[in-house]
Amino acid sequence: MGFFSKLLGKEDEGDKALREAMQMIWKIIDDEKFQNTLLGDDMEALLKNTPAIDERPDGEGAFGLDERNPIPVNGAIGELSYLSRLETSNGERMMFHRIGAINMIDVFEAVTYSGSGWYLFFVDLYHPRRSRKAPPGFRIASEPRQFSGFHNYCYNFPYDFADAKQASPEMLRLAYIPFGNVMPQIEKKAFARPMSHKAKLDIVKSKMSSRSDM
Secondary structure (H helix, E strand, O other): OHHHHHHOOOOOHHHHHHHHHHHHHHHHHHOHHHHHHOOOHHHHHHHHOOOOOOOOOOOOOOOOOOOOOOEEOEHHHHHHHHHHHEEEOOOOEEEEEEEEEEOOEEEEEEEEOOOOOEEEEEEEOEOOOOOOOOOOOEEEOOOOOOEOEEOOOOOOOOOOHHHHHHHOOHHHHOOEOOHHHOHHHHHOOOOOOOHHHHHHHHHHHHHOOEEOOO
């Protein structure tokens, strides 16, 4: 009925509700100013007084891949938005979760949908907008993307993706990718951390001032 009402130039209540829901999802996913309003008054005020930058001028090491040169973003939702748009140079998307922090720098573990690539990203969430720059070997998708990761720790990452999505706040749940995007690989048990990644993970965990898995 809604489809035909659009053809006739009218909008029924179902059409209106769907349109408003889609607008809200888009704002959660991509509207940085709206994202900042969801962080609370104190955090929003803090972000307004920090620089909008693509890379910190004092950064050292590989951008986003070294805790000394973290990715500037706008709060926890900005972290989800940025990392969900990040993809490998050959176009693979990633799932991710926050594993803790090194002082004020958040640390995320990520894996490609295929399970072929495992990474660690370092993110500075105290900025008014997301960086427009990608770490070396990655690129940022030109279009907004539904969320594909979490700000909390996933104990059986990424096999507990469905449980983590279900546990997310209801408003955020709508902004996540459908289960069907990742469930085939999860059901195939396609994800196993390589030894080199485990070694790097252990080194990073030893530096953390807080860990989400404790």
